[in-house]
């Protein structure tokens with residue numbers, strides 16, 4: 001269960017009151033998630049209306065990083081994109097501390113994460129991503145990618161001694177190539193990126209996209225990199241091959257709203273490989289980290305390795 005900090009009914013009752021939620025009806029720990037403590041909360045407001053909420057305690061994210069996420073999700077929700085807009089107290093403050101951890105209260109979306117995404121779900125998520133990217137120009141806050149070049153360098157230092165020679169060679173070759181391409185990557189269109197839009201960060205009620213969650217990797221970054229993260233997760237089979245109809249659905253829906261520039265077209269096959277490499281690295285780090293093993297869900301690094309190899313050997317069509 002994704003609960004690292006236990007909360008009592010009384011803790012939560014006190015916490016939600018500052019946001020105008022008077023009575024706690026039900027408190028339930030979430031069963032999924034990796035980084036944070038999440039509780040599902042049912043509560044009544046002053047008029048007796050029932051609200052379904054999610055209370056998140058941030059176990060590692062520092063409190064001063066949260067205003068960016070609060071403003072970003074508020075901005076996107078106001079644009080009609082289904083993201084969790086945090087509740088604010090009477091002073092308009094969304095971020096508070098609970099049990100010494102930074103905490104947010106957001107609406108709970110109905111629906112489920114797709115087990116195996118369908119064609120229509122792929123179209124819907126790609127459309128939402130394109131709309132998010134197109135809104136970028138109006139959002140003025142900036143944040144750097146915490147999984148950027150510095151993180152890559154540190155990760156190589158940590159992983160090189162523990163990987164076998166074949167994997168070490170792959171890691172070193174591909175990270176060097178990424179570094180060599182950095183100037184070309186930096187020249188690509190940038191904007192708001194989610195950067196972790198895996199299918200377990202989207203909720204659907206059948207064919208309706210009800211929510212996109214987990215914005216805590218969001219930053220200003222390369223737009224097609226964000227799309228590449230999505231494609232690798234939503235449109236790959238177990239061998240790492242692209243699933244043609246799902247890939248076409250994502251690319252068609254995205255480009256209907258935001259067609260690629262010539263530079264993006266040129267960099268697309270490499271960008272897919274870099275997106276796979278980034279998650280291969282982060283999954284390897286968790287895999288080799290004893291603390292992570294105590295956590296709920298360890299994600300398999302090998303699938304990301306297979307995706308990476310497939311992207312290198314079979315450049316994706318456009």
Ligand SMILES: Nc1ncnc2c1ncn2[C@@H]1O[C@H](COP(=O)(O)OP(=O)(O)O)[C@@H](O)[C@H]1O
Pocket residue numbers: 002030032033034035036037038054084106107108109110200201203211213214
């Ligand atoms: N706003 C929300 N609406 C519905 N479910 C949510 C919401 N936020 C989180 N969840 C549920 O909690 C789980 C963990 O949330 P997530 O942000 O992915 O945690 P972590 O960052 O710890 O992985 C999600 O998989 C989802 O089931």
Ligand SMILES: N[C@@H](CCOP(=O)(O)O)C(=O)O
Pocket residue numbers: 147196198279282283299
């Ligand atoms: N969705 C990711 C996990 C989140 O990335 P991290 O860099 O915070 O570990 C995955 O499926 O690997």
